[in-house]
Amino acid sequence: MALITAGLIQALNTGFRDDFQRGLADAQAEVMWTRIATEVPSVTASNTYGWLGDMPQLREWIGDRQVKDIKEHGYQIVNKSYEGTVGVKRTLIEDDQFGMYRPIMQGLGTSAARLPDELLFGLLKNGHANLCHDQQFFFDTDHPVYPNVDGTGTAITVGNVATGSAPAWYLLDVNNVLRPFIWQSRKKPELVAMTASNDEQVFTANEFRYGVDMRGNAGYAFWQLAYKSQAVLDEDGYAAARAAMMNVKTDGLRPLNVRPSLLIVPPALEKAARNLLLKDKDGGNPWYGSAELLVTQLIS
Numbered sequence: 001m002a003l004i005t006a007g008l009i010q011a012l013n014t015g016f017r018d019d020f021q022r023g024l025a026d027a028q029a030e031v032m033w034t035r036i037a038t039e040v041p042s043v044t045a046s047n048t049y050g051w052l053g054d055m056p057q058l059r060e061w062i063g064d065r066q067v068k069d070i071k072e073h074g075y076q077i078v079n080k081s082y083e084g085t086v087g088v089k090r091t092l093i094e095d096d097q098f099g100m101y102r103p104i105m106q107g108l109g110t111s112a113a114r115l116p117d118e119l120l121f122g123l124l125k126n127g128h129a130n131l132c133h134d135q136q137f138f139f140d141t142d143h144p145v146y147p148n149v150d151g152t153g154t155a156i157t158v159g160n161v162a163t164g165s166a167p168a169w170y171l172l173d174v175n176n177v178l179r180p181f182i183w184q185s186r187k188k189p190e191l192v193a194m195t196a197s198n199d200e201q202v203f204t205a206n207e208f209r210y211g212v213d214m215r216g217n218a219g220y221a222f223w224q225l226a227y228k229s230q231a232v233l234d235e236d237g238y239a240a241a242r243a244a245m246m247n248v249k250t251d252g253l254r255p256l257n258v259r260p261s262l263l264i265v266p267p268a269l270e271k272a273a274r275n276l277l278l279k280d281k282d283g284g285n286p287w288y289g290s291a292e293l294l295v296t297q298l299i300s
């Protein structure tokens with residue numbers, strides 16, 4: 001039986017934190033959200049993204065500068081707190097059985113790293129039902145685009161969705177620093193230990209507690225850089241989605257030069273997607289290599 005001393009608790013906490021960090025680092029090397037979202041730091045309870053209504057472009061400098069006012073859409077992402085907690089019985093430490101908790105602590109780190117994946121691909125999947133900065137659904141048929149660069153005039157409407165009965169698939173432009181989604185990071189994942197002898201849970205339940213604590217949230221950025229389709233994923237459906245994206249203009253009716261570069265599909269469409277993007281029989285596939293492929297069950 002191990003005698004529980006301050007030195008033992010300190011060593012235990014250090015070991016569990018190492019396990020947590022190992023799980024966090026290993027999972028962060030494999031996350032998918034970094035391919036579709038821009039990470040934005042946050043130092044307050046929320047961030048307001050007024051600039052999402054504006055995508056400035058350069059022009060030839062003739063005469064005075066034209067200052068483009070950024071429309072204030074007031075799109076706000078409020079930080080949320082996320083946690084996961086594990087209880088470790090004091091008797092198990094006394095009996096030298098704490099080793100069984102090491103993979104659990106590593107699993108906490110894995111879960112923390114994967115949380116942005118779950119949130120951001122959830123936004124992608126439900127973009128037809130969630131509002132973005134222009135107060136339209138992120139995937140919608142009538143996003144307003146204005147004839148003047150300052151967002152004035154009579155708007156035309158533009159869609160970034162194709163309806164149908166097939167499983168949904170998504171085409172994104174992720175070539176830019178600013179991507180279709182935002183991961184707003186307020187506090188990085190941290191493992192917190194409650195192991196003092198006077199902690200309430202230790203006193204009342206004879207149990208140490210370890211919990212991961214993090215803050216942040218996910219949100220929408222530019223609808224112009226994403227397209228949802230429920231048409232059949234074949235050459236015609238894919239070509240139609242690409243053409244729709246590449247025809248999108250910004251306020252002032254200037255082309256955005258959208259370049260679709262990432263096709264996201266559920267497992268049910270993996271075969272069709274691979275045939276479309278990765279199979280080039282005798283050089284006869286015009287879409288071979290035209291985008292990268294990401295397959296995930298998070299959008300199923």
